[in-house]
Every structure is written in C-alpha cells, then in structure tokens.
Amino acid sequence: MSLVLPRTQWTNADRSMWEVVFAKGDLLDGQGAMAHVRLTTQTSLEPRYGRWLEWLRVNEPHALDLPPSQRATLERLKTWLIALDHTAPMTRLAFIDGVLRVLMAANPERDWSAHRTLRTRLKKQAGRGEQTRKKGRVLSSSVLLDAGLNLALVAADEAHSPIWRAIHIRDGAIIALLALLPIRRRALVGLRIGQSVFFNGETATLALSASLTKSGVPWESEIPAPVIPALMRYLQEARPALLARAAQPHDALWVARKGGPLGYGAVAPAIKNGTERMLGIRVSPHLFRESYCQIWCPSDHHAAVSCWFIGLMPLTKSTPWMTSAR
Numbered sequence: 001m002s003l004v005l006p007r008t009q010w011t012n013a014d015r016s017m018w019e020v021v022f023a024k025g026d027l028l029d030g031q032g033a034m035a036h037v038r039l040t041t042q043t044s045l046e047p048r049y050g051r052w053l054e055w056l057r058v059n060e061p062h063a064l065d066l067p068p069s070q071r072a073t074l075e076r077l078k079t080w081l082i083a084l085d086h087t088a089p090m091t092r093l094a095f096i097d098g099v100l101r102v103l104m105a106a107n108p109e110r111d112w113s114a115h116r117t118l119r120t121r122l123k124k125q126a127g128r129g130e131q132t133r134k135k136g137r138v139l140s141s142s143v144l145l146d147a148g149l150n151l152a153l154v155a156a157d158e159a160h161s162p163i164w165r166a167i168h169i170r171d172g173a174i175i176a177l178l179a180l181l182p183i184r185r186r187a188l189v190g191l192r193i194g195q196s197v198f199f200n201g202e203t204a205t206l207a208l209s210a211s212l213t214k215s216g217v218p219w220e221s222e223i224p225a226p227v228i229p230a231l232m233r234y235l236q237e238a239r240p241a242l243l244a245r246a247a248q249p250h251d252a253l254w255v256a257r258k259g260g261p262l263g264y265g266a267v268a269p270a271i272k273n274g275t276e277r278m279l280g281i282r283v284s285p286h287l288f289r290e291s292y293c294q295i296w297c298p299s300d301h302h303a304a305v306s307c308w309f310i311g312l313m314p315l316t317k318s319t320p321w322m323t324s325a326r
Contacts, residue, residue: 148173165238169237
C-alpha cells in the first residue's frame, strides 16, 4: 500500500492549488508563486505533499474538506510528525518543509510564523543529516584526482574489451574532472562541446549557463591542468569509440555505452564503480563536492566562490576568507 496519494486522487482544491502555484506564464497571463522553481524541485515536492494528503485521508479524512492551507494547523502537523517518528530527522524535515513551501506560496497572506518556528526546530534537530554513512568516504581531492587519472591513463588499458576500455577512460576523466571542479550532475551531463566546454590545444574551459548552475548565475572556469591528460585521452580515443555506436552524432561531451549522451541517472553508478575499482570505496558525486569544499574553501576565496556556484555552501560575511579580508 502506497504512503503517497497520487496527484490524480488529490481533491479538486489541492489539484487546482498545485496548478496555480506552479503555473508558467508571462507578464500578461501571470505566473504562479513557484513558477521559478526547477522541474526537478517540483517533482521532489509532489510526493512529499502527496504523503501529507495520504496521511490525512487515512487518519483525518474530514480535514480534506477544508481548504489546503487551513488544514495545516500546527497541531495537525505535529501529530503527523509523531506518525513519522520512525523516519530520520532529515526525512521529517523534508516532509514538513515540502508541504509548507507549497502552502506558504499558495496563501502568503496567512500568518505562518508558528509554522516557521516548527520548521526551524526541525532543522536544528536534523543538523547535517546522518553523517555515519559518509565516514571514510569523504576523501582528499588529490586522492580522487589520482584515482581518476590512474583509471583513465593506466587501468583502462587492462580492460577485457575495447568497449570497457573506452568506458574506463570516460569514467576516469569524469572522476578527475570532478575532483577539482565538482560541478553538479545536471551540469555534468549538460556539457556540450562548443557550447559549454571549449578545447583549445592543451587547454580547456567550462562555461556553464545560468540554467546549469544551482545559483542561477553563469559560471566559467579553466579546467585545471592536471585533469587535461585524462580528458584529452577521452576526447581523442574513448569518445569517438563510444560515439560510433550511436544512431546519430551529437555534441554531448559524455557519451554512454550505446553511443547516446550519458544520462543523469548513469553518472552516479559510473563514478561509484570507478572509485570502488581504484580505491575500494564507492564515492558518490555529492561527496566530491564535500571533499573539495572542506579542503579548499576555508582558505581559498576562489574555491569558496566555486562552492557557492555549485550550491554546497552559502557565500556570506561569515565565510572564513571573507572574514579575514574585512
């Protein structure tokens, strides 16, 4: 039995509210209060709100007769939290925050101060989430760089077939790149030769458009020199071999096994398999960002700005290098 009520089974009031809040439009038609959020964010909010509605349907069905924002009394949300007590603090925060984000956007005139206090308390309880799963997996960026270079330039030659050789070169180049430029997965798979990544002899530059950065601000950086050998080998050897398997050519930098652009869902397994092969540890893409920012950001203002662009840390007056510069 699903714990999430599908949108097709929501009340008319909830479906209508959802459509209005996320409505895309122009200055004439008007936009919803959350029209600016990315589709991935909207997609992640839907099951959280659906979980809330399913809990109401089972436990307080009479509340579904009320307008959506009126249902979310502090007492009712606290009762829902008790039902969620078996989940992790970060999970409980995600559910409450998701529901409140939608309802606050739909009814900004209401006094939500008590609800914000509840959310703040949940944030304090959640902290940074369960850190034990990261133990031993937040490695030095130099270790990750060496792993990527060794996979692309050495270990790939031991592959049992040409296709796996090309895949290992590709995965090694990705690992090496992320070790020193830990961009988000969406940006990584969105790289296009001649549009967002440019090669000039033995140098290369990334130029991410606003749509590819979490901050919504365009970002540009030279690809660090240590990454270039792996990247060039991929570009000259592995990418043509993989692209030859495609139904039609394309300009995506990263090519999948069957020749098409490497998909969002394929990135994490590729990186985890590559790091496990070289280090004996499965390192997720997110942990590359943690490694980079923990090591470089406290003392390097260029790295701190990079961490802000990739969305891992806020850029405020309390950032160490900004404090020391004042």
